[in-house]
Amino acid sequence: MVLVKDVVKSFGEVRAVNGISFEVAKGTCFGLLGPNGAGKSTAISMIVGTLKPDSGSVTIAGHVLSGDTDPARQKIGYVPQELALFEDLSSLQNLGFFGSLYNMSKPEIARKSAEVLAIVGLSDRATEPVKNFSGGMKRRLNIAIALVQGPELLVLDEPTVGVDPQSRNAIFDVLEKLKAQGMTLIYTSHYMEEVERMCDHILIVDHGKAIISGTLEQLLDTLDSRFRIRFEFLDEDTAVKAEAALNAKTLGKVFRKDSAVEVLPSKNAQAIVDSISYLQGANVMFEDMRVERGSLEEVFLASTGRSLRD
Ligand SMILES: Nc1ncnc2c1ncn2[C@@H]1O[C@H](COP(=O)(O)OP(=O)(O)OP(=O)(O)O)[C@@H](O)[C@H]1O
Ligand SMILES: [Mg+2]
Numbered sequence: 001m002v003l004v005k006d007v008v009k010s011f012g013e014v015r016a017v018n019g020i021s022f023e024v025a026k027g028t029c030f031g032l033l034g035p036n037g038a039g040k041s042t043a044i045s046m047i048v049g050t051l052k053p054d055s056g057s058v059t060i061a062g063h064v065l066s067g068d069t070d071p072a073r074q075k076i077g078y079v080p081q082e083l084a085l086f087e088d089l090s091s092l093q094n095l096g097f098f099g100s101l102y103n104m105s106k107p108e109i110a111r112k113s114a115e116v117l118a119i120v121g122l123s124d125r126a127t128e129p130v131k132n133f134s135g136g137m138k139r140r141l142n143i144a145i146a147l148v149q150g151p152e153l154l155v156l157d158e159p160t161v162g163v164d165p166q167s168r169n170a171i172f173d174v175l176e177k178l179k180a181q182g183m184t185l186i187y188t189s190h191y192m193e194e195v196e197r198m199c200d201h202i203l204i205v206d207h208g209k210a211i212i213s214g215t216l217e218q219l220l221d222t223l224d225s226r227f228r229i230r231f232e233f234l235d236e237d238t239a240v241k242a243e244a245a246l247n248a249k250t251l252g253k254v255f256r257k258d259s260a261v262e263v264l265p266s267k268n269a270q271a272i273v274d275s276i277s278y279l280q281g282a283n284v285m286f287e288d289m290r291v292e293r294g295s296l297e298e299v300f301l302a303s304t305g306r307s308l309r310d
Contacts, residue, residue, distance in 0.1 A: 001024050001025060001026040001027075001060070001061060001152070001153055001184045002022075002023065002024040002030075002047065002058070002059070002060055002153065002184070002186065003023050003057075003058070003059040004020060004021055004022050004023070004043075004046075004047060004056075004057075004058050004059075005021050005056050005057045005058075005059070006019050006020070006021050006055070006056040006057075007019070007020055007021075007043065007046050007053040007055070007056035007057070007058065008053060008054045008055045008056055009039075009042050009043075009046060009051065009053055009054055010054055015208050016039045016042040016208055017039040017042045017043050017046070017053075017208045018039070018207070018208035018209050019056070019208075019209065019210075020039075020043055020203075020205065020208070020209070020210050021056075021210070022201075022203050022210070022213065024153075024184060024186060024201070025184075025201075026152075026182075026184050027179070027182050027183070027184055028184060028185075028200040028201060029175075029179055029184075029185040029186075029187055029198050029199045029200050029201075030184075030185065030186045030187065030199060030200070030201050030202075030203070031186075031187050031188070031189070031195035031198065031199030031201070031202040031203070032044070032186065032187070032188040032189075032203055032205060033188070033189060033190065033192060033195045033202055033203070033204050033205070033296060033300075033308075034188075034190065034204060034205035034206055034211075034308075035190055035206065035306075035308055036190065038190075038205045038206050038207065038208070039205055039207070039208040040157070040158075040188040040190075040205060041081055041157055041158075041188070042208075043188075043205070044078075044155055044157045044186070044188055046058055047065075047076075047155055047186065048073070048076050048078040048155050049065045049067065049068050049070055049072075049073045049076070050068055050078075052067060060072045060075055060076065060153065061075060061152065061153075074102060074149060074151070075151055075152045075153055076151050076152075076153050076154075076155060077146035077147050077149070077151030077153065077154045077155065078146055078155050078157075079142050079143050079145075079146045079154070079155065079156040079157060079159050080142070080157055081157040081158045081161065083138050083139070083142050084142065084145070085130050085138060085141060085142060085145070086130065087129070087130050087131040088129055088130075088131065089129065089130060090126065090127045090128055090129055090130065091113075091117060091122055091125060091126050091127075091128070091130065091141050091144070092113055092117075092126045092127060094130060094141065094145060095109065095112075095113040095116065095117070095144065095145060095148050096109050096113065098145045098148055098149075099112065099113070099148045099149065102148075102149040104148075104149060109148070112147075112148050112149070112150065113126075113144075113148060114126075116144040116145075116147040116148055117144055119144065119147065119174060119177065119178070120140040120141065120143055120144045120147075120174050121140065121170060121174070122137065122140055122141060122144065125137065134164075134167070135162050135163055135164070135167070136163045136164055136166070136167020136168070136170065136171070137167070139159055139160065139162075139163050139167065139171060140167070140170065140171060140174065142159070143156070143159060143171070143174060147178075151183075152183070152184060153183075153184045153185075153186070154175075154178060154183055154184070154185050154186070155185075155186045156175075156185065156186070156187050156188065157188050158188055158189055158190070159171055159187075160189070160191070160194060168194075172194075172197065172198065175187075175198060176198075185198070187199055190308065192295060192296035192297050192300070192308060193295075195296060196216055196295065196296055199216070200215060201213070201214070201215055202214065202215070202216060202219060202296070204219075204296070204299065204300055204303065206300075206304050206306075211300070211303050211304060212299065212303050216296070219296060219299045220294050220295075220296075220299065222299060222302065222303075223294045223298055223299060223302060224252075224253070224264060224266070225252055225253070225264035225265055225266065225294060226293070226294045227265070227269075227291055227292060227293050227294055228262050228263065228264050228265075228291070228292050228294070229262065229263040229265065229271065229272055229275055229289065229290070229291050230260060230261075230262050230263075230289065230290045230291075230292065231260065231261045231262075231263075231275075231279070231286045231288070231289050232259065232260050232286060232287045232288040232289070233259045233260070233261070233284070233285075233286055233287060234259065234285070234287055235259055236258055236259050238259070238284060238285070239256055239258070239259045239260060239261050240256065241282065241284050242256075242261050242279055242282070242284045242286070243256040243261050244282075245278050245279060245281070245282035245284055246261065246263060246275060246278055246279070248278075249274070249278050251263055251265050251266070251271050251274060251275055251278075252264050252265040252266040252271065263275050272291060276289070296308070
């Protein structure tokens, strides 16, 4: 559905996107993950055709995109990072305005508006001015507007920024529904949990460059360990004993910090049971134990040396 080939975009001295390539198969969700300023929005703008690459190309459904008047843009629904809504108008009036930009007829606009408002769960607020809406409702209307002309590809630039957890879940439900209906999605975020939940294929970008890409499983497989086991002890002395007991066995890497010990086992869930029995064998009691799954955060850390959260 989408083929991005070596796109480059500079703003003066800043190389916002420095040669990124990827493909998105029809009906899948592709995630672009990266910290602030990584070049996500710039890349997205080139995919939806609002920004022309300095070099490289974007192909949508076999058609090389050329500028913002390209008819292939009709196939693309774009949900911008900044809300693009008329606050004084109602949802229906907003949809009518954006629909008319796509030369849709009045009856077609009416039919599609009702359909997309139902999808985003705003049917009962159709005639109310948008300025009365909560942040999450505005975000959902922003998505409805991107859907009104019936796109085959939906491109979302951080659609959950400034949204409470409940509205965030509502947005995920919408996206999952659309995906089930066969929609192709490109999703950008700097929240790794969202990308982990939504996306079939993930590309991590930083400083305008592709760092690593693959399915979530493939990315997690690049980590030394798929999960970590964390034990809390009563005091530091006990933790030191535990560290020694665990280090005597070949479980994987063992770290101690104050009264806590972490085990990064070598890709083997049996290590959870083993580590407990080694501690019992050494007569060391723990106060608390947690198993945490490896995440994209650790993948980012391992491939850039920095934390995504910073
Ligand atoms: N129109 C512009 N003019 C000048 N510089 C720009 C412009 N747009 C983006 N940049 C710069 O390009 C770089 C990438 O910005 P971009 O908005 O693509 O990042 P992002 O990954 O979307 O970040 P965020 O998570 O904050 O949205 C930044 O250094 C930014 O300052
Ligand atoms: Mg952005």
